[in-house]
Amino acid sequence: MRDPDFRYYLITDRKQCHPRPLTEVVKQACREGIKAVQLREKDLGGRALFALAGELREITRRWEARLFINDRTDVALAVGADGVHCRETGVSPARIKNLQSSLVVGSSVHSIEASRRAEKEGADFLLFGPVFYTASKAKYGAPQGIEALQEVVEAAAVPVFAVGGITPERAPQCRSAGAYGVAGISSVMPADSVEQQVNRWRSILHTL
Amino acid sequence: MRDPDFRYYLITDRKQCHPRPLTEVVKQACREGIKAVQLREKDLGGRALFALAGELREITRRWEARLFINDRTDVALAVGADGVHCRETGVSPARIKNLQSSLVVGSSVHSIEASRRAEKEGADFLLFGPVFYTASKAKYGAPQGIEALQEVVEAAAVPVFAVGGITPERAPQCRSAGAYGVAGISSVMPADSVEQQVNRWRSILHTL
Numbered sequence: 001m002r003d004p005d006f007r008y009y010l011i012t013d014r015k016q017c018h019p020r021p022l023t024e025v026v027k028q029a030c031r032e033g034i035k036a037v038q039l040r041e042k043d044l045g046g047r048a049l050f051a052l053a054g055e056l057r058e059i060t061r062r063w064e065a066r067l068f069i070n071d072r073t074d075v076a077l078a079v080g081a082d083g084v085h086c087r088e089t090g091v092s093p094a095r096i097k098n099l100q101s102s103l104v105v106g107s108s109v110h111s112i113e114a115s116r117r118a119e120k121e122g123a124d125f126l127l128f129g130p131v132f133y134t135a136s137k138a139k140y141g142a143p144q145g146i147e148a149l150q151e152v153v154e155a156a157a158v159p160v161f162a163v164g165g166i167t168p169e170r171a172p173q174c175r176s177a178g179a180y181g182v183a184g185i186s187s188v189m190p191a192d193s194v195e196q197q198v199n200r201w202r203s204i205l206h207t208l
Numbered sequence: 209m210r211d212p213d214f215r216y217y218l219i220t221d222r223k224q225c226h227p228r229p230l231t232e233v234v235k236q237a238c239r240e241g242i243k244a245v246q247l248r249e250k251d252l253g254g255r256a257l258f259a260l261a262g263e264l265r266e267i268t269r270r271w272e273a274r275l276f277i278n279d280r281t282d283v284a285l286a287v288g289a290d291g292v293h294c295r296e297t298g299v300s301p302a303r304i305k306n307l308q309s310s311l312v313v314g315s316s317v318h319s320i321e322a323s324r325r326a327e328k329e330g331a332d333f334l335l336f337g338p339v340f341y342t343a344s345k346a347k348y349g350a351p352q353g354i355e356a357l358q359e360v361v362e363a364a365a366v367p368v369f370a371v372g373g374i375t376p377e378r379a380p381q382c383r384s385a386g387a388y389g390v391a392g393i394s395s396v397m398p399a400d401s402v403e404q405q406v407n408r409w410r411s412i413l414h415t416l
Contacts (some may be wrong), residue, residue: 045295046297050300072280072282073282074299077226077282089256
């Protein structure tokens with residue numbers, strides 16, 4: 001596929017924006033120009049997840065943003081999402097594309113070996129991390145740092161997004177290391193002003 | 209759809225058959241005549257679940273048994289399963305049939321209200337329980353008993369399977385209450401001899 005038409009990849013966590021509804025935060029973010037959203041609410045049962053995905057599809061369609069669904073290709077197919085996001089232990093991108101070839105597939109990877117495998121299996125882009133320390137990713141191990149990010153970027157033929165503790169201050173380092181873009185949860189979800197934060201991202205990345 | 213062509217619905221739990229591989233136990237069960245298997249391994253990541261589903265599809269196809277996948281329509285579509293099994297909080301049967309109309313959909317229900325909803329949403333059959341006490345279902349509340357089973361059966365236009373602590377000794381009560389069949393994990397998965405246990409079920413139910 002062509003390179004993704006987004007440089008900031010917003011990952012959801014409705015607990016981090018509580019008590020504001022997730023739909024409200026995503027709507028604000030898309031209105032301010034966010035171009036890609038990944039629905040990632042692992043604890044939701046199927047019924048609630050399908051319903052939420054449908055709402056996010058309406059919002060993202062209205063604002064011309066891409067919608068990815070974490071792990072659940074069935075939910076992606078049901079709501080007409082643009083793609084699926086795979087965990088490192090998740091379904092292989094090839095399986096997903098067998099179900100519907102037009103789905104764009106991103107893959108989270110935590111090592112250079114995993115990034116090679118994901119690419120071989122057809123991932124369109126990779127998320128590599130955690131680059132920096134972040135509470136939500138601490139369980140995936142210690143921060144891997146900028147050098148590891150650079151190694152993965154150099155080994156990969158597909159775009160790599162940096163994830164894990166990426167703040168606007170740290171983003172330029174990631175871009176200098178070759179990251180195509182950045183992804184994150186906690187730099188937008190809990191923001192007092194989603195608008196301001198999205199605009200900070202735009203000025204740091206020179207696009208969204 | 210037509211009524212299910214099985215009376216015993218085998219639900220998997222690879223932890224209960226450990227250290228024997230689940231595939232081995234399912235193969236033995238199907239070889240002895242089990243006609244329907246539900247893959248239900250909620251803790252498995254997508255990649256492992258897809259792989260296991262593919263193996264069970266080969267086994268069930270070889271022995272002409274139906275294969276259902278718990279919750280994951282994407283896995284069901286990918287491996288060509290016969291159907292999907294919905295949790296009460298899971299995706300609605302209508303959503304699943306929108307993805308592929310030929311999928312047969314069973315729904316777990318724990319109340320008469322839920323059974324009405326599932327039926328209205330297009331469930332082809334229901335699993336009602338827990339009828340008796342069973343460790344794996346204790347979290348779904350106290351045993352509901354034979355009378356509640358009978359009420360659900362009488363209210364439902366689709367076949368109802370009894371689940372939850374169903375042993376060969378207790379199965380005749382469930383059939384007398386109108387249950388179309390029975391479903392279970394722990395009466396087969398951990399059995400010393402899967403063959404003997406399946407044959408006990410056949411003689412109690414007069415079919416499988």
